[in-house]
Amino acid sequence: MPEGELKSVSVDCCHGTEGTVDFMHNGISSHQTAARYVRTPPPLPDSLNNGIMLSSPNLVTPLSAVGSGGQLVKKVPNKSCTLPSMGFSSGSAATNQKKPNELSHLPKRLPVDIQFANLAYSVSEGRRRGYKTILKNISGKFRSSELTAIMGPSGAGKSTLMNILAGYKTSHLNGTLLINGKERKLRHFRKMSCYIMQDDQLMPHLTVREAMTVSANLKLGKQTSSNAKRIVIEEIMETLGLVECCNTRTTNLSGGQRKRLSIALELVNNPPVMFFDEPTSGLDSSSCFQCLSLLKSLARGGRTIICTIHQPSARLFEMFDHLLTLAEGQCIYQGSVQGLVPFLSSVGFECPSYHNPADYVMEVACGEHGECIPKLVMAVNSGKCNNLNQQQSASNVTETCIANDNVKDNTDRILSNGMTGGTVSVPGVTCTTSLLDSDENLKHCKQNTGFPTSSFLQFYILLKRTFLSTMRDQTLTQMRFFSHVVVGLLIGMIYFGIGNEASKVMSNSGCIFFTILFLMFTAMMPTILTFPVEMAVFMREHLNYWYSLKSFYFAKTMADLPFQIVFSIIYVVIVYFMTSQPPEVMRFMMLLTMCILTSVVAQSLGLLIGAAMSVENGVFFGPVASVPILLFSGFFVNFNTIPGYLQWVTYVSYIRYGFEGAMISIYGYGREKLSCSEEYCHFRNSTMFLEEMDMARAEYWIDAVALAGFFLLLRCVAYLVLRLKLRLMK
């Protein structure tokens, strides 16, 4: 945007003393009063450019009138007016009639209220210790169109409560959880909610637009045309200020941009409930403000926005509509932000003037003002904060009722019209983006609990994404490619022309063993290093109901195969011809097959290690676990030399099968006598050499089947580990 452009529009629709401007909401003009244009400095790269910053008139202290980047922002009441959701008012004064950016093309959804009563949660600490209670009798209600904060000291149970509400923790849970007054149906609820984690897990090698496209393809399904998906993507990117970086890879995004992209990816199907785990962590104060502004705008769009937050500044604290404060797993306050100070005061804790109420309540919760938690819990349980909140909101009752009536009228109208597409104006609380999901709601909540797309489509989309991502991954692909070429040439030079020389069969077997060893490590180690990142992305997307584990896993398996095959071919071609192995197509193909099988087995082992443990543990465990596998491969020590009680280990050494199969490929199947450049060559007959290596009776096909079996087994175990991980999260 050009410097000095008129950008922000502040609206006061309740104190209609100023000019008038019409905002187009979904094609229907909604009359707003009091437009004011504010000259702003050029936006920061991260600027959300929210045209309108909103705040409650009932806040403890007024919301700062200075928005992010210095633009003036005028307060408007919380609920009584229709607001352009996250609209950037772009253009100059002359274009002030321009329709602000809105999320008008998203699927339609009904607002969702979450009510919970007497939630108690405990975790098992082993048989001896029994159960540890983490949450005790937490009750409350999180409403649509409100930005709710769950606050409390570290270990108070914030994340646990949010995980329970989001449906990620379900075992050892007592209490009632209602969604719009009805019992929560977990699968259905998970489909209409999303959880945005603290560490924004993104596919590092995809651009913003590519990531958005994958999200739209997976979350909107086939019933939405590609054109409609494109419009949704453009609209969200524009609204969230991601257009500038749409071709930037996610690994290069700033913290604020990553957070916005995480939100954008989930917004594609317009979930009415959004959970955020510490959305401001790791952001500077300006980005924190922008981030919360965005969340507030999302809430004003009719969504239920719930986030955990540690210790917000006064400026951020005031942006929340609703607050639930926890201490030691108990609720010590619940209600509006502006009700906090009066509540604390009523229990005998006076928040000093000019003191951030958020800081003060944290001090109280941490016990810095004496043993107070039982007192506060009692006050909450006796309904004290409810009473105070009711008194405080009494003045707003009339306008809230009007707003709610509007929502109801509008919802009824949409339902009775059977409106399935186009634009919808929802005056009042729900604003522009609280749209109805045509599939779920218009057909009176048909309980479609599956994923938005078929398993095959999920597989196809993920296959393409994994393939693209692997292609761009320097560790996984580019470095591996060069290492195969360089090491292939090096080995070719070291063992140059020895393949048909009887006096050098031991050296040649070393060359074959090194080939297997090299392909094993280059397949296993990059997977150990990179899979945990992919897995974190998978966890986020799977838990947000994008696709199934099966589709992800099949796609991962299939996308990896071409790379393993190509790298093995590159290396084997170089080494085979430089070292003058027998010029027979069959032997070449047999050796190549062994090399490919060994590398896919090693990669599967890497996948299992990556799935089961962290990168740090994996890079230690992978090579260490490979030592016995190599030791019992038949190269260092013959089978008959190994003590009987240890011989079984050779059967679980997959390298043994790879090495044996490779040796048979070169020296088996009645190879003609080798040439001898010395006076006497003991191993001119290659069968003698195989006998010396205890491989004369080995069968190539058994080695190939054994490796294929290892591949399937390791892939299945890795799959089960992933399943177990998902289950343990509950």
Ligand SMILES: Nc1ncnc2c1ncn2[C@@H]1O[C@H](COP(=O)(O)OP(=O)(O)OP(=O)(O)O)[C@@H](O)[C@H]1O
């Ligand atoms: N699986 C578990 N086993 C034992 N204790 C647990 C388990 N999960 C959580 N806890 C305990 O429950 C308490 C609440 O944890 P939770 O992560 O919800 O806290 P929090 O308020 O989100 O903390 P923070 O702000 O530091 O993230 C902590 O004392 C934690 O140690």
